[in-house]
Amino acid sequence: MNNISTKSLIEIINDLKLKAKDNGNNFLVLTAQELHDIIGNYSNGNTRFPMCCSAMFKSMKEGDEVIYTSPSKQTNKTKIKYYL
DSSP, X not given: OOSOOHHHHHHHHHXXXXXXXXXXXXXXXEEHHHHHHHHOOOTTSOOOHHXXXXXXXXXXXXXXXXXXXXXXXXXXXXXXXXXX
């Protein structure tokens, strides 16, 4: 996936939320690693974890929960629970 932006990542997150809700789920738990794997194309070592994490935090609504993040808030282990 080329031309990745925070905005396009937010759209991907919103799509994942809709799919989860359509499948009868009340929440979606997403990690930065999972989001990063969706966009792929980082074999050259150019990871996009900071952008993934930024999009994840910007996608949060009131009541959503940060399950884990690092002090920098830019780790592949960042995990957020989005309530649907």
